[in-house]
Amino acid sequence: MNDLVIAAVQMTSGEDVEANLERARELVREAATAGALIVGLPENFAYLGSRQDHRLNIAEELPPVDADQHRDLGPILGAMRALALKAGVWLLLGGFPEKSSSSNRIRNTSVLLNPEGTISAIYRKLHLFDVDVPGGKRFRESETVEAGDDVVVAPTPWGGLGLSICYDLRFPELYRAHAAKGARIVAVPSAFTLETGKDHWHVLLRARAIENQVYVMAPAQIGAHGPTRRSYGHALVVDPWGVIVAECADQEGFALARLDFAHQDRLRAALPVLTHRRL
Secondary structure, eight states: OOOEEEEEEEEOOOSOHHHHHHHHHHHHHHHHHTTOSEEEOOTTSSOOSSOHHHHHHHOBOOOOTTSOOSSSOOHHHHHHHHHHHHHTSEEEEEEEEEEOSSSSOEEEEEEEEOTTSOEEEEEEOOSOOEEEETTTEEEEGGGTBOOOOOOOEEEETTEEEEEOOGGGGGOHHHHHHHHHTTEEEEEOOBOOBHHHHHHHHHHHHHHHHHHHTOEEEEOEEEEESSSSOEEEOOOEEEOTTSOEEEEOOSSSEEEEEEEOHHHHHHHHHHSOGGGSOOO
């Protein structure tokens, strides 16, 4: 299996959807020019704001994976399909605003587009962020988001890509399920809060990589998204030994890394924890 170059994008998305999409285009094109074949955008890449009515208004329907996908696409999905096609990359829309069955909630959905611009996989966030974080901030994602119920490992030319979103990171059983389904890489696109990220982001991502001997790609939001919300950032890539092999600075950009699957195979052979499981 050939090595693979991937990029985990870091953005500061806000209320202006078109400005967010244009910034995503710029960063994805730059990553593709740098050699990336899989590029991941962070959670809420198209919109990160406090206006729930606006989130409902911009939410789009997704065609099924096996359907004719090139008709009646919404502006966000249409723009990203064109981007994947033009850049020639596998493009992960880390947290896409998908219409749900509820009139007042959306789905927080990860969508994997192949280089032909076709949807290869759809994952709807399982674990919703209903948390009171240090500093007095209160988040109730379940009030505005409808949870998914499926574990998704997307097939790619380099092996399985396990899909997850942000708060999922705190539930190791999801990533063990990815490994059991053949994942060689897992993606954790996020908008981790500054308060929790500074203490938990790196250690949790490294733990998931070590436990399951997978590469971890973690696109991230960074900075202020209005007067009351800040994201931690530090988009990064971790190898199966838990070593951070690429990481973004405190600004928009991307973490670029070459994945060595022969190295992964050697680690799995020398320390075969995935075959030693008793539970």
